[in-house]
Amino acid sequence: MTSERHRQALLAAMPILFVALWSTGFIGAKFGLPHAEPFTFLFVRFVLTLALLVPLAHWISGEWPQGVRLWGHIAVSGLLVHGAYLGGVFYGIYQGMPAGLAALLVGLQPLLTAGLAGPLLGERLSRLQWLGLVMGLVGIAMVLGGKLDPGEMLFQGFGLGALASIMVALVGISLGTLYQKRFCTGMPLLSGTVVQYLGAGTLLGLGALLFETREIDWAPTFLLTLAWLVLVLSISAILLLMALIKRGEASRVASLFYLVPPVTALEAWWLFDERLPPLSLVGMAIAIAGVVLVVRSGPQSRSR
Template sequence: MPPASRAASLWLAAMPLLFVVLWSTGFIGAKFGLPYAEPFTFLFIRFALTLALLVPLAHWLSGEWPRGARLWGHIAISGLLVHGAYLGGVFYGIYLGMPAGLASLLVGLQPLLTAALAGPLLGERLGGRQWLGLVLGLVGVALVLGGKLDPGEALFQGFGAGALLAILVALAGISGGTLYQKRHCTGMPLLSGTVVQYLAAGAVLGLGALLFEERSVTWTPTFALTLGWLVLVLSIAAILLLMALIRRGEASRVASLFYLVPPVTALQAWWLFDEALPPISLVGMAVAIAGVVLVVRGQPATGGRRRT
């Protein structure tokens, strides 16, 4: 195999793992940054800085923009779901007191929801091996974080129904956004389409900041570094990877990658905050990874809609 082809193959193989590592840092970034800014204000600043970098990048690297008002509308709706509802829900839930690990676990239910909806909405079909993988992934996620949840504390004290509702909005947003983009945005230029998504989500979150928040920010080195990481690594690098993965794979397979986010988040929390990883968490990581492998490598049943 020529060196260029070998490098391309290695990059394609590394994309899912790299995405999981980068995406999982979003929960850590929320934990670092939310003490210094309210969630909608925090996200609006993040999106504004992201657009300041991404607009010239899209013009320089591509110059191609979505064609037609209909496609612009579909891309904007997907942005409201993938960025506005998901990030807004996660940040607001953590801001209201939900532990970041619990938020990650609940959002980790996405693959089951996506797989259940992908059949009627996209015509995708999962075989028995893939369904087994989805169940194993869910069990693995529960094992990883289950030991960190105290029913007497984390589930019933420290946060109320508002935090739980916010996380459920995030779950619905990322699941629905993945499916909606796969069905309606297949012709979306990667860079400029992401710009449209951030414009739509940023406008709604900015309105939320105006209506519901005081918009005060405490500018500290920690907040500035966290914001820079979230802009450059999460809002640009990880999101472009996600868009590319959605374009390359079926929605349910892409969603299965999110099973790995809670275990990786737990590892990062252990490294950054000295949170212990009991043996059951290590077992859960192995189970979750096995589930992802089954979903990704299992052959879908025939009769589904072909990938585009």
């Protein structure tokens, strides 16, 4: 009876554990970027991840995407969901963006996805979703307003370049989510992730080759961070997500994603003493509430 209770407690904790692990990606960027440039860092991460994930995918399922066309669609979704998203986040943090603020901005992905779903997928927003969109915009304006520091960099510790990088990440994962929903419906999760990582790794490797020195300081901090991002985030979190989907818990994970920004902000405050002013904290709460409204209200079919 006791073991059954422990099992049920573990199963109930799995979605929260997944979100907690996901939030550490922003912290890992903060730890690792002093030792390697962002595209180089991510390229090494993807190479190591693929070295482990390819045999794992073959061993666990052995199911691979069918047809060159589907492989191409999955690779494109990987360019957007992983390449543009992670490349933009890591470059933004590399340019001085606080990890908690970066997590909040890209955490607006459900808002942008909902706004794009109308013209692209034939879905229309409910009144509550429109309210959520407005709240998200107001919240972000308050967050950025609290960080304003008119001068050489415009914001406290970062400039427009960092903000533009995070916007690239936000647009990338939003378009990638819609693209995957439209063109990758037959994608096996584990082997499909392999194909996505191949596409993203190619893009980031090209970025490192063209724009970076590709020098790496193989310090213990970098090695430990790299191991965490590969083994815990890119491998364990994906396997955990597979287990959740198998149990029908994917929607619960989606609803918990809005907890990632505050969790990341707390981690960044504890580890790096990153602080948000009161106006930004209030704005974060409003923006997260807007995301909750959009996610919980759900899409509606467009009337013809």
